[in-house]
Amino acid sequence: MSLPLHRDQWLALAGLLGVAVLCWYYLFRLASDMTVMTRPLTAIHPVSFQDLWLLFSMWAVMMAGMMLPSAIPMILLYTRVATKATKQGIALASTTVFTLGYVLVWTLFSLLATGVQWGLAELALLSPAMVINSPALGAGLLIAAGLYQATPWKDRCLEHCRNPAEFLSRHWRRGATGTLAMGMIHGVYCLGCCWLLMALLFVGGVMNLLWVALIAAFVLLEKTTPLGTRAGLYTGAGMIAVGILVLLANVAPLS
Helix, strand or coil: CCCCCCHHHHHHHHHHHHHHHHHHHHHHHHHCCHHHHHHHHHCCCCCCHHHHHHHHHHHHHHHHHHHCHHHHHHHHHHHHHHHHHHHCCCCCCCHHHHHHHHHHHHHHHHHHHHHHHHHHHHCCCECCCCCECCHHHHHHHHHHHHHHCCCHHHHHHHHHHHCHHHHHHHHCCCHHHHHHHHHHHHHHHHHHHHHHHHHCHHHHCCCCHHHHHHHHHHHHHHHHCCCHHHHHHHHHHHHHHHHHHHHHHCCCCCC
C-alpha cells in the first residue's frame, strides 16, 4: 500500500495537475479556431519563423499536457525524498528542477515533431486537419507502433517508468545539475515508451482532442496500472490489425 501524501507532495500534485489543466485549456482554445493552426501549412507564402514557433508551441504544450500526468508517481516520490532529506539537514534540488528536466526532453521532442509536421506538409502528405492523407503511410505507422509494443526496448523503458523507487536508486545524482539530469533521464525512458504512440497523432489528427486524450489516457494506463502490460500488448495487436486492414482496403484491385 502506498504511503499517504504529505504537504509538499500535495502541493506538487496540485501544481502538476494545474499545469496539465492549463495545457489542455490552451489546446481547446487552439482547436476552437483551426485556421490559426492550419494557416502555416496551407498559406502560399513561405513558412515564417512565427509560423514554426506557433507549431512548436502547440506541440510543446500538448506534450506537457499529455505526459505530465503519467510522470506524477515519479515526481511525487522525488518530492518525498527531497523533503525527508531537508528535514535531515541535507539540501536537495527542488521538485521543480526534476520536473523541468523531464519536460525539457519532451520539449526537444516537440521541436522534432514540428519539423516532421512541416516536412509532411511540404510533401503534401498532411491534410488541413493535420491528418496523414496517405493510407499506406498511416497504416505503416499503425503497424510499426503495434510491433513496437512487444519489443524489449519498450519493456525496458516501461519498467523504469513503472518503478520510481528503483529508478531513483539507480540514477540518483546530487545537486541541481544532477537533479535536472535525473529528470531528463526519466524523460528519455518515457520517450522510449511513447514516441511511436505520439507519431499516431498524425494518423488520428494532431488537433483531434478526443484522439489526443485517448492516447494520453492509454499512456497513463500503461505506465501506472498493473493492467498496463497486457493492455499494451492487446492494443499493439489491435494497431497491427487495423493497419493491415487499411492497407488491404487501399490496395488497387487487380485488373
